[in-house]
Amino acid sequence: MNETIGERVVASAPAPPRLEWQVATVVSVIQETPRARTLTLDVPHWPGHRAGQHVDVRLVAEDGYQAQRSYSIASAPADGMVALTVERLDDGEVSPYLCDVLQPGDGVEVRGPIGGYFVWEPAQRGPLLLIAGGSGIVPLMAMLRQHARADAAARAGVPVRLLYSARTLDDVIYRAELERLADPPQVDVVLTLTRQTPPDWRGYHRRVDRAMLEAVSWPSADEPNVFVCGPTSLVESVATVLVALGHDASRVRTERFGPTG
């Protein structure tokens, strides 16, 4: 087999302790878009995370009924706090609670970090190509924030491009922060809006397709590390096109989700 995903993890590493549930405290909430809210959490025994990982959130009702969901971490490892950005699903069970009910000072149970493949670390060689659909931007934002914290020389060694597909400009999560990253350019930020566009819109106005990927991505010979996160339809088509364009499947890491309720 000439394709492989991931390298074998060193077997001699000591087994980490069990991931325990902890009660985190909500430090602040930010309404990012009409449907997405960021919760910044103070987690008492946070072991640290890598950009791209997620946490499990558990809600327990008075009578013991419980619901769990996974949410990507939006904060960089060095931020100290753990920021989760949650998209509200009207027919969801956990996301409406996190978006409507939870307030600063409240506690919420979490355990993590979880996941070790969809992660970027500054030591990974090569340009960084991030492709997001909708709330799929969240784990990629942790990567952008980690990259932004590096010194200028380290940043110059890892050029970054973000292609972000959202329905409308108002649905673009972290819009002001992305504008700051793009001007002066630390990161090439390319937006495509699939539904409404503002009158003076000069960016793309369609779903991500092959021509767009050819225009935005580095050639496969540059060996970019690619992270794709979003709804299944976007991830399937983007990953398939990238492989067809010659990118090695082992450098195309994907996380597929519908938003979770």
Next chain:
Amino acid sequence: MADKPFIARGFHGRRAAAPAGRLPPGQYETRDFPVLSAGPTPHASLATWDFTIRGAGDASPSMRWSWDELQALPHETPTVDIHCVTKWSKFDTKWEGVSVDTLLEAARAAGVADGAFVVAFCDGGYTTNLPLADVTGGKAWVAFGYDGAPLPPEHGGPARLLVPHLYFWKSAKWVRGLTVLPDDEPGFWEQLGYHDRGDPWREQRYRGDP
């Protein structure tokens, strides 16, 4: 560290309409069929596709089936509930495939060494480890049909392992064979902190869970 669950202020939940005893702890029912994979979807050609059961080491005997040979084996059509570690469960999913018992019997007859564990290997490089006891006794299949049609590539087609009583990452997509081993060797997600067995009823999601 929280021994007793923390009560979420003002949380009532949307009580599942699922029949009692059908939803493992921490899971919710979905009617969709979400797709979760770590990389691009491989697209295998049936002309060159094969399924192999082998022992540890290159010198070990192995047993190999082409696509047509696999299709010629007795088919079963299990209807099962599936449970993903990302919290969704889906009830009454309908599959078509060949029992792993059938394949292991033939492999044993061909001299493939016995062992207490298997590692499933796949196109794209994915692996997952399972105790032999979890893929024998009518509990596991190599599935190539879903809901009356060929299994779509994004769901693991042309063939995936189906081990519905364990979390669904054990039901390896794009499976190409099993290696029979004397000892448990962690697979792809298991090396990244997921549980070696993954029983949803005991909520064995991550390494160290009971």
